[in-house]
Amino acid sequence: MFLREPYKGPTRKLVLAFDVGTTFSGVSYCMLDPGEVPVIRGVSRYPAQEGVGGDSKIPSILYYDLQGDVRAVGAEALQEHVIEQAEDEGWVRLAWWKLHLRAKHLPSSHIRDIDIEPLPQGKSAVEVLADFMRYLFQCARTYIQESHLNFWRSVENSIEFVLTHPNGWEGQQQQQIRRAVELAGLISSKEEQSHVHLLTEGEASLHFCVTNVIASDTFSKTPLDVSDYSDDEEDQSDSQGVIVEIAPAECSLQGSVFVTSRARTLLQKKLSGSKHYSDPKIVAQMADIFDKSTKLRFRKPDEPSYIKFGTIRDKDLKYDIRSGQLKLAGQDVADLFEPSIEAIIEAFEQQRRVASTPISLVCLVGGFAASDWLFARLREYLLPLGISFCRPDAHVNKAVADGAVSFYIDHLVSSRVARATYGVECFIPYHSGDPEHQVRLHKSFIDPTGELCIPEYFESILLKYLSGANSGNPSKKSEKTLAGCKSHDSELLCYQGALREPEWLDSDRSSFTTLCTITADLSEVSKTLRPLKSTLDQSKYYKIEYDVVILFGHTELKAQICWKYKVRLSFSSIYFLAD
Template structure:
């Protein structure tokens, strides 16, 4: 943005998080000159490209540590039996998806001890840690660098609802990132933006020399994260711009599903009591053993050894599972079955999407995200789709979203259009029509028959919208003379056929207007302008008759 020097992106994931940054001055000559911090170290001093999304607060609810440091600190406290009262949260991003139907500003998160904290404080502290870590790295290059010199980009799943996006904005504000320095980037969009800058050799897919990046070529992004899978289709435009072909879709089919299957397998192997003891007494060791086994199996077709914590004295008999001293040998076929659920969910969903006429002409399927680095997932997708499509896994698939978010922050206009996943509107009363309106919705106002609770549609599901462009305009009256504000309930529907009444929709928020100079003689008429094309819905308003009077307008999705 004008006057700023750097754009930095935070990829806040369910299982792992990280950041990257770039300088505006270098972007034109080399859009891929991106500095991603990839030197996170665990207790074994092994470096990873991201750090676990794990955070620890002390007994006074003050921030203590994040990532590997939080894991090691809490493990030490647990070993010394001094952890009681500390608050340890991991993989908490999924709580926004799980609670999206009832997400509120006062959402609380609970740790394994039953302690709770306001979710916005937990998310805010995590973002603040990553923000401060990034600033420290940036200042190593330019010591006179100021907080106001930077634009921040925060990645979010495209399938998230508006409330979750507003929540992340509030958390970023809590972390010290002002709204005017913050952009949200949809994860599959960021990946699409990054991949169009790559030259992908034929060894990465199945035959063609390069991915088509010429105008009008179409491709599908499958973002395989730890918690959710985000899928969207795009079309290349001139000069590297992209347009959305489909509304984003997906579900909770990420890598943590395999973790859950693995734990169920271990429960069958050891019994619930022994497994609970392992998870309680050796939580970090168990997590790392599971992760190491997953990674080893994902890169091999051979049996894999799992070394559990030293509290088991035997296992239940199970086919293709045996012990060698203090290790358990798991047959490849046993472990592969743990991927069955996410593979079926993902491949079935992609198959359904590709039947949509609007996606005819798609030739490429790009797999990105940390879960995309699993050979088991890659092979399943290739087995299912490579006979008709180029199935591509770019190098550093786990960093594609992060680096793409940096590029997006440099030029948000690269996304030309988006396609809406929902219809949005408000409730209005209209003159009663006995040929279309049910009699139970009829009422009398000022001697006229009216019909109540009609869904007045602002935008429709599937509409193509342009970021930064006014999508819809409305004129609304304040409820009475002298009123200082208006609150209008906002509803949405995911149905292809637009509902007639709001009772067939879901209330998702409020449209709020505050008048600086309310009239004492008439009901003020307000002109409202809304833009649904960005990653956040924007609204502006002014008085029709006295446009110089200030009117504050905003959407609130977290009532």
């Protein structure tokens, strides 16, 4: 059983975790009091859901009016009078809008911008995310104020936000999230970004599984995002132990929402000739019912499935409609799942290939885990491999939000694996005997020291699939003038190509991207420099030696320029959001 330690912080604090999903979203929280054992709770009461006892999640749906103002969000957007008003006044309905933020390099060729509902005129995806997060925050605040008297006032200026995102989202998407946090008013200035913590959905799910499944009495030891972790047998400094990532997280855009998308296409094709049932609104209604019931109940390809959409008077035998139900062949429904199942297995096999230790347990969490057919198909694949397979029997739709809170208070993961190769561009001395140098001789130049050099060399700092807390590489800066030494910019590059250890930018240029620019203020250290003489013409130049360091112990990477000044280390750092 997982035993959580009492909170050791000096002051009261609130942790809010937002799980913004493509179809549903939710919030979990934890009230931290010094000396008290933290308890993770969920916001389970939202507007328009109170009457049915509430729920832990709301639909990720918004309505905008023609002026671009938010008119309804979540369950409120499903109310009949809201839908009627929206039609009368021409409001724009947004669902699946999160896909506008997707990382374009992911294996998502089946998703096109035209397949996603367009954003309202003048609204960006970041602004929509901000509007939605503002609503979630308001709901969380109201719930906590009503559930815990006098608590909110004591912590409203001491809130830590944990925001989850798909495994495959990197620098650009993470920067968009942080920008949305500011637009939503969750923080009042850029300086407060230190209270915002980004986390992959895979690692959030891991924390949920450790604290609710793996650490339960059912297991004595150790998700469509897939992540691999392992117990660290060598570090048992506390009773819970620590966990290290043994393979980089995988992400494939083939989740539950795309099963429903394929079902809508199937329904459109099946009913295209029907006079009464090919209407787009009826097809959309059927797809919605499929999503909420048929998809979850499906178990056997050799048995038909049904979408109950109408009354006993709805009948068209030609199109398999009888007594208000549309009949679907079981195999047709199974085929809707197959691309998602194949994507999960492919992602898992990739993890097995690169994992540093064998995988022995797989936990299926999230809303898609409620599908019996998905669970059965994956179990059929995994068990012959000798891999245990399970899904928590309660609150799996809260796994990401609850796990995100656990991430902040429990800190279970001690080491992570790089999903790409990171490094910097530099130039190196020309060596006439090196064939790589010879073919690039036409690019050579004389540097301030008088040495013939070749540019566009990639100096790797952290290689793909390697893990660790931090890495760095020594570099130097040579300038003709002292003024040129007062500051230094260094671009941190990310390589996503197939080469194991890339060395030259021109060998696979399209696979290199710039993650960030690190700027170091060297005005003070430049005052201590003494001129050196060039070996070419005895002219003066100045040299500064420094390291570019990557800190890799957290879910967000941190880059630094490090140099020696007056026998002590000095740093200039910037967070860059790549993993």
